[in-house]
Amino acid sequence: MSIEQILFLLLLLVVGLKAYRSYSEIWAKIQLGKPYDGSPDQSKRWKNVLLVAFGQKKMFKNLLPAIFHLTIYVAFMMTQIELIEIVIDGVSGHHRTFASGLGWFYPMIINLIECLSILAFIATVIFLWRRNVLKISRFEKAEMVGWPKRDANLILLGEILLIIGVFTMNGADTQLQTLGVAHYPDTGKLLISSSIGDTLFSGLDLKTLIFLERSGWWLHLTMVFGFLLYLPVSKHLHILLAFPNTYWARQKPPGTMQNMPEVMEAVKSMLGLAPEAAPMTSAEIPEFGAKDVTALTWKNILDAYTCTECGRCTAVCPANITGKKLSPRKVIMDVRDRADEVREKLRSANSNWIKEELRGTDVQLNKDNFEDGQSLFDRITREELYACTSCNACVEACPVLINPLEVILEMRRYDILTLAGGPQDWLPMFNSLENSGSVWQVSAARDAWIDR
Amino acid sequence: MDKKVPLMADVAGQSDRPEILFWVGCAGSFDPRAQKVTKAFVQILNASKISYAVLGKEEQCTGDPARRAGNEFLFQMLALQNIQTLNTHNVSKIVTTCPHCFNVLKNDYPALGGHYEVIHHTQLIQSLLDDGRLKIAGGSFTGKKITYHDSCYLGRANGVYEAPREILSQIEGDLVEMERNRTNGLCCGAGGAQMFKEDEPGQKRINIERTEEALKTNPDIIAVNCPFCLTMLTDGMTASNKSEEIMVLDLSELIIQSIKA
Numbered sequence: 001m002s003i004e005q006i007l008f009l010l011l012l013l014v015v016g017l018k019a020y021r022s023y024s025e026i027w028a029k030i031q032l033g034k035p036y037d038g039s040p041d042q043s044k045r046w047k048n049v050l051l052v053a054f055g056q057k058k059m060f061k062n063l064l065p066a067i068f069h070l071t072i073y074v075a076f077m078m079t080q081i082e083l084i085e086i087v088i089d090g091v092s093g094h095h096r097t098f099a100s101g102l103g104w105f106y107p108m109i110i111n112l113i114e115c116l117s118i119l120a121f122i123a124t125v126i127f128l129w130r131r132n133v134l135k136i137s138r139f140e141k142a143e144m145v146g147w148p149k150r151d152a153n154l155i156l157l158g159e160i161l162l163i164i165g166v167f168t169m170n171g172a173d174t175q176l177q178t179l180g181v182a183h184y185p186d187t188g189k190l191l192i193s194s195s196i197g198d199t200l201f202s203g204l205d206l207k208t209l210i211f212l213e214r215s216g217w218w219l220h221l222t223m224v225f226g227f228l229l230y231l232p233v234s235k236h237l238h239i240l241l242a243f244p245n246t247y248w249a250r251q252k253p254p255g256t257m258q259n260m261p262e263v264m265e266a267v268k269s270m271l272g273l274a275p276e277a278a279p280m281t282s283a284e285i286p287e288f289g290a291k292d293v294t295a296l297t298w299k300n301i302l303d304a305y306t307c308t309e310c311g312r313c314t315a316v317c318p319a320n321i322t323g324k325k326l327s328p329r330k331v332i333m334d335v336r337d338r339a340d341e342v343r344e345k346l347r348s349a350n351s352n353w354i355k356e357e358l359r360g361t362d363v364q365l366n367k368d369n370f371e372d373g374q375s376l377f378d379r380i381t382r383e384e385l386y387a388c389t390s391c392n393a394c395v396e397a398c399p400v401l402i403n404p405l406e407v408i409l410e411m412r413r414y415d416i417l418t419l420a421g422g423p424q425d426w427l428p429m430f431n432s433l434e435n436s437g438s439v440w441q442v443s444a445a446r447d448a449w450i451d452r
Numbered sequence: 453m454d455k456k457v458p459l460m461a462d463v464a465g466q467s468d469r470p471e472i473l474f475w476v477g478c479a480g481s482f483d484p485r486a487q488k489v490t491k492a493f494v495q496i497l498n499a500s501k502i503s504y505a506v507l508g509k510e511e512q513c514t515g516d517p518a519r520r521a522g523n524e525f526l527f528q529m530l531a532l533q534n535i536q537t538l539n540t541h542n543v544s545k546i547v548t549t550c551p552h553c554f555n556v557l558k559n560d561y562p563a564l565g566g567h568y569e570v571i572h573h574t575q576l577i578q579s580l581l582d583d584g585r586l587k588i589a590g591g592s593f594t595g596k597k598i599t600y601h602d603s604c605y606l607g608r609a610n611g612v613y614e615a616p617r618e619i620l621s622q623i624e625g626d627l628v629e630m631e632r633n634r635t636n637g638l639c640c641g642a643g644g645a646q647m648f649k650e651d652e653p654g655q656k657r658i659n660i661e662r663t664e665e666a667l668k669t670n671p672d673i674i675a676v677n678c679p680f681c682l683t684m685l686t687d688g689m690t691a692s693n694k695s696e697e698i699m700v701l702d703l704s705e706l707i708i709q710s711i712k713a
Contacts, residue, residue, distance in 0.1 A: 061636075255555040255609025259563035260524045267528035273536070289522065318639040318662075323655030387652040390520050390644030391604035396635050412522030425649030426521055433526055437512030437533075439478045439648065447508035449480075449487045450457045 001093070004214075008090035008221075015225045022232040026305055029339045032367055033298030037258075038248050048246040048401065058399040062312075065130075068123035072159070075120035076239070078113050079166075086221060096173075099185045107188030114170065114192040121163045128156050138311030141320075143330040148309055151234050158230075162223040169216025171197035172209045179206065184213075241306040242400040248299055249401035254392045257409060262286060263417075289413025292375045293339045294367050296410060303402040304336035313394035313404055319387040326387040328394035328404035334379035335407055345372055376411060385411050386423050457494055460505040464541045470505040472576070473543045475557065477550040478513050479679035485686065486549075486679035489702040493549050493573055496704055499711050500586040504547075510537050516556040521645040528564070531556075535566035545569045547576045549704065551605035551678045552643070558610070572606055574677050574703050578615040581622055588710040590624030598625040598706075599671040601662070601685060602637035603678035616677050619703055623710045628669040638662050642680035663688025667698075674700045 051057045056073065059066040088097045099106050131139050131152060139149070170193030176184040178197075201209060231237050268274035290296050313328035314320050320327050345353050346365060354363055355371040363369065385408055394404045415421040432441040463470055474497065479486040497504050515530035538546075546568050548554040558570035580586035598620055606612045613634045620627050632638045641651075641658030651657055663685060666674050674689075676682050682700060689695040 253555075253559050253610050255605055256559040257519055259560070260528075263524045264528050264532070264564060267525060267532055271529070271532055273532060288524065316636070316638075318641060318658045319652070319654070321638075322651075322658050322661050324652045325654075326652070383652050386649070387654075388644050389604070389639045389641060389646050389658065391639035392608040393604075393636075393639065396608050409520070409522065413524060414522075416522035417524055422522065423649045426523075426645065429517060429645070429648040430521075430523060430526060433513055433515070433518055433530060437530060438482060439513055439517055440482055442482050444482060445509055446476075446481045446511055447459070447506070449476075449482075449490055450506075450508070 005091070005093045011221075011225065012087070012090070015228060019228050022229065025343065026232050026237070029343045030298050030301045030305065032294050032339055032342060033296050033301040034294070036248070036297035036299040038299070041251055044251050045247045045249075048249055049243055052249075052399070052401060053242045053246040056399065058397075058401075061397075068126055071116065071119045071123045072127075073239075075113070075116035078109075078116055081109060082113055082166075083224060086217070086224075090221070095183050096185055096187060099187050104188065107190060110170070110187060111189075111191055114166075114190065117163050117166055118192060121160065124156050124159045124163075128153065131156075138315040141311060141314055141327055141329070143327055143333055144309070144311070148235065148333070151236075152309070155227075155230075155234065155236050158223055158227060162220060162227075165216045165219030165221075165223060167193055167196050167216070169213055169220060172201055172213035172216060173197075175201045175204070175209050176206075176213060179209075181206065181210075235307065235309045238306050238308040238400055241302065245302055245306040246401050248302065250299075250403060250406075254395050254405075258406070260288065260413070263288065287414070288417035289415070290407070290410035291377065291414045291418070293335060293342055294370065295414070296335065296407060300335065300403075300407055300410075301339050303404075303407075304332050304339060306400050307332045307336065307402055308400075309333065310399070312397040312399065313402070316393040316397045318389055318391060318393065324383075324387040325381070326384040328408075331380055331384065331404050331407055332402060334376065338374075338376055338379055341374075342367070342370065342372075346370060377415075380411060382415065382421070384408075385415065458505040459508045460541045460543075461508070461510060463505050468503065469542065470503045472502060472504045472545045472547050473538070473541070474504050474506045475514075475546050475548040475550075475553050476506055476511060477548060477553045477679070479683075480549050481511070483679060483683070485682060489549055489679060489682070489704055492702065492704040492708045495708050496573075496577060496580070496586065496711070500580045502580065502585065507537065507541075512537075514553045514556045516552045516560075517645040517648060519556065519560065520643070521648075531561060531564050531566070535561060535564060538566060538568065543568060545571075547571050547573055549573045549679070549702070551603045551610075552680070555605040555609050572610075572612060572615075572677065574606070574616040574619060575612065577704065577707055578618050581619070586707075587712040588622060588707060589712045590622070590710065592709045593623050593625040593673075593706070596625055596672045597628050597670060598673045598675050599628050599630055599666050599669040600633070600675045601630070601640065601666065601677075601681055602634060603676065603681050604637070604639050604643050606677055607637050608635060616675070616703055619707065620675060623706055625673070625675075625706070628671060630665050630669055632665065638665065640678075640681040640684035642684050647680050647683070659684035659688040660691060663692055667692060667694065671698060673706070674698060675703055675706060676700060677703055 056070060059069055085098045089095055130136050170190060173184060174190055174194040174197040177186055201212060265274060269276050293301060309329060311329050317326060317328055346367060349365050351359060351365060353372050354365050354369050358369045388408045390405060392405060429439055432438060460473060476490055480490040512530050512534055514534060515527035519527035546557055551572060554570055554572045557568060600616060600620060602613060617627065639658060640662050674685055676685060682702060686700045689698055689700055
């Protein structure tokens, strides 16, 4: 076994373990949510996955970025084939394991991947240019300052490095094949990398060529491993989570609001429509709506980790367009950041985070007794929540079927029902609804419009 | 109105129960401008000879603004009482002139035990035109530019985009689309109980943003399907000093100008 093989296996092991750990964390964060009454229609679910996740249907509302994005996506998918070979080569110490067995198919597939990589390279440069030179307005909102902007650029730069790695590797490889070096099997003609090789690497000595080929190989590999570990802490998880997120997307008409059975039962017994409910004791006054991520559903949290901060929701939000503070993207980012924070504190097992009245010698910290004196309301202000017109534009705009509106409405429910908060302006409407069953306090009867 | 509006309480006992209940809604009942839409729609119902009734004093707010505001208790109170009323009268089919009432009756009431077939008045008008029960003649709007504003609760919330446009093509208006239409339509600013409060601080009111967009189409008429959009865009026209030249009308008000006697 060569040193390179040992190095590879060690790296594979370390990256595998670390990745397992961080993806389990994402899983745990999603589990912070409440049960989700999903959509039972399997055929609709798969249709969403095929059309929206695989087919990127919603991206095509905006043609140009959709094409660039599709290019990178297809290149990414196809490169997975090459990646399998890289892993096999890395373990076995062979070079291009697939080249000998696949005949004409091998150069065809590598040529295809190379074409896509060139297109993806161009698309990535255009994306960097759109973000940093053109400064497309949805990338320039308040919530995009600092880390979110760096995060996006880091991923794009990583992509560029990865593609450079691929072409250094393949370019040097074609030169080594021309020289007839034993370790490098004939791949057939590779159109792009052989011209890169001819232009940049021809006439270099054997050692330099092998060094270049190995550097390209390792650069490609470390970028892939790097991505794998970087994804869970970045906004880029959508490349994985878009699939489950579209699968579990809500299928009810977007105008539907989740019913609150506990309130319904209470009101029914109040109206005499159901047997008298047991009176609530003051110790267990229930919390309605969502104060924190643990009161949202796990689908709301999955939404938050699926978000790639593209801002299509914010760009169509009528409140945001007219200069209000509300940004649906920020709401989703806040849910994610708060879930990160809650999970971090739960992991600490620090009993200081247990609700004071529940503390005891045998009590373990868990999401049900967790209380750190903070909530989603420390991140999402009432000014944001109450600017929403519930118009569903953000829901419609999301390419991966995230629903920011549900979070906003659940938080309003908490503020209004549990805290008796909300805009003063609404009080006359609430009073009028309660007293006269209409939204305005009017003296006329409801049928006064009828001419008699 | 040439004909008396039948009340559900009066006709429910009769052997031929009305085919459909017209849910008038708060705006349609009390707002002077929206009342005109109600009356126009009644004229259409009468002209088509469909049997219908209204609840009159038995009707209450559907609870929509309370629910979207976050006040679930109030919503449940109103909705459960309405469901009781509707079930007492054995109502099976409902038409509304308000997309908010339409949405909440259709999508939110089933979970509370209220199951009805609910349609919006633009859908009913289209089907009445399709099966010949309502006859109209084109010509009243020849050469008139009409732009159509999708309400959020008929459009995105329920996917109804074509029925209103179909009606506009039947009255032979010259339909010009705004830049943001159908799934991309821009809210008028009233939804989610915004109608009943002041805007949060910002650069502009949402209805002004939408009004400006509508004005870019150079319309003679702005057609709407919702009493709140009607208010918001009418206010927008007034703010832009265009209320003299450009009319904001509900689709039913356009139809009655084309009804064949």
